[in-house]
Amino acid sequence: MTAPQIRIPATYMRGGTSKGVFFRLQDLPEAARVPGTARDALLLRVIGSPDPYGKQIDGMGGATSSTSKTVIVAPSTRPHHDVDYLFGQVGIDKPFVDWSGNCGNLSAAVGPFAIANGIVDPERVPRDGLAVVRIWQANIGKTIIAHVPMANGEVQETGDFELDGVTFPAAEVQLEFMDPAAEEPGEGGGGAMFPTGRLVDELDVPGVGTLRATMINAGIPTIFVEASAIGYTGTELQEAINGDAQALAKFEAIRAHGAVRMGLIGHVDEAARRQHTPKVAFVAPPASYTASSGKVVRQEDIDLLVRALSMGKLHHAMMGTAAVAIGTAAAIPGTLVNAAAGGGVRTAVRFGHPSGTLRVGAEAAQVDGTWTVTKAIMSRSARVLMEGQVRVPGDAF
Incomplete structure (x- = not known):
């Protein structure tokens, strides 16, 4: 008897020149709400990896580094931040999820996703204008400030901002990467911008x-x-x-x-x-x-x-x-x-x-x-491509 498929609420989004599957932490199966093998196995199955054919046909991945990505978003546990954002780069032909860095492109989609999914305090979101979303990038311990356009109480996704590498124009999302060279303790390179102490x-x-x-x-x-x-x-x-x-x-x-x-x-x-x-x-x-x-x-x-x-x-x-x-x-x-x-x-x-x-x-x-x-x-754009539920076999993680 094989295990039936389960459904997990998810949103498929483009951010900058990347695409990924976005989850609210609370929507993940309980075993995958904490870091570990269950979470990695689940995300690998969602994306369709490891795939020896290198195509990710049986999953949401697009068989490139730009389209083999996952994001987990939750209300922030950090002072003076709105959301916690965790990025997982999923291997294509190998069974691993790399949590060692951020995705700057998908960072542009985190603010819009968080607003649309009720993660940001509604009192901090204007009906029209720019919503300022304070993001804690949990992989590397950094603050990102996203300026998300709003129209009639909803995230504005359409617009005339053009980004080379993206076919259609969309609304501009400006990102500020605060103290981008300051490393959290434990990160490689000893915390220095130039880890060897030299410019060249x-x-x-x-x-x-x-x-x-x-x-x-x-x-x-x-x-x-x-x-x-x-x-x-x-x-x-x-x-x-x-x-x-x-x-x-x-x-x-x-x-x-x-x-x-x-x-x-x-x-x-x-x-x-x-x-x-x-x-x-x-x-x-x-x-x-x-x-x-x-x-x-x-x-x-x-x-x-x-x-x-x-x-x-x-x-x-x-x-x-x-x-x-x-x-x-x-x-x-x-x-x-x-x-x-x-x-x-x-x-x-x-x-x-x-x-x-x-x-x-x-x-x-x-x-x-x-x-x-x-x-x-820098400026990027973001857009929801599909929202609903992803399905994976119940015994996949």
Whole structure:
């Protein structure tokens, strides 16, 4: 006798250039309301993983790092916050849920989801205008402030804000990532924005060589290298890298050895179990190119080029958390990101990615020889795609 399917209230949402399945903590089966194997097993089954075919046909996932995501939201247990937000990056062909980092794109959907599901105090939500939602990002111990547009007492989802990598315009959601480089105790990297104490390191990667790298904890731990040093121009699209097994292996080697230098793992072998973080990206000075949509990105319209990998593949646009890292590093003279943008003091940059361009700002200052960043700012959009219930076999977790 096989177990029948159970129903779990859920919402399928787009946030920025990602999609994920959103849950209220209280709606999860009791065993999955706390961290552990039951929660992981449930989310794997919801998304359709592990799938040796790499398609996630029997689940809600879309077979890419951008669409293999889950979110759990609850009323906040932290003072001066509205909601607690937990993000799970679900493996596609392997049985793991990575809880080590945030998703900056889906962060844009947390405020709208929380308002629509009664998690935010109604007295803090205006009938019209902007609702300010104070989000506690539980994975990394950070505050995110979302400015969510409201119309006639409901979240406004439609609008004319265009985001490269998203086909249709929608309402703009501005996000403020507060103290993005301040790590909670226990996080890798010893709590420093630059865990090695240097803006640029010499990173030895067996089989690849010695690369100059900027390794930063801001938004998400990220390793930046120069495109020219690894044989690229910075104008590459997904097919130029994702179909090249040797290239992907090279990037994974860079990521693993960088993770050790950042103090995120003790040995390169541990990187396989921590795929969500750190990210690895390559930068180059601005140049014109044709984005994946066919749109021409002009050299004069951008400050630099950035390409980033997520979960072992070149991202189709840019991860929101990596955009925070880009904005932060660009604001600090001496980093490879700042140099690619032309050097000097910068409060914002517009960078080119495979789908187009993105602007991100950061407020940085040097105090007693140490760089600090008070916040990073960028705009995204979010939309409910479907709401109701997901079904999974009752014995799946």
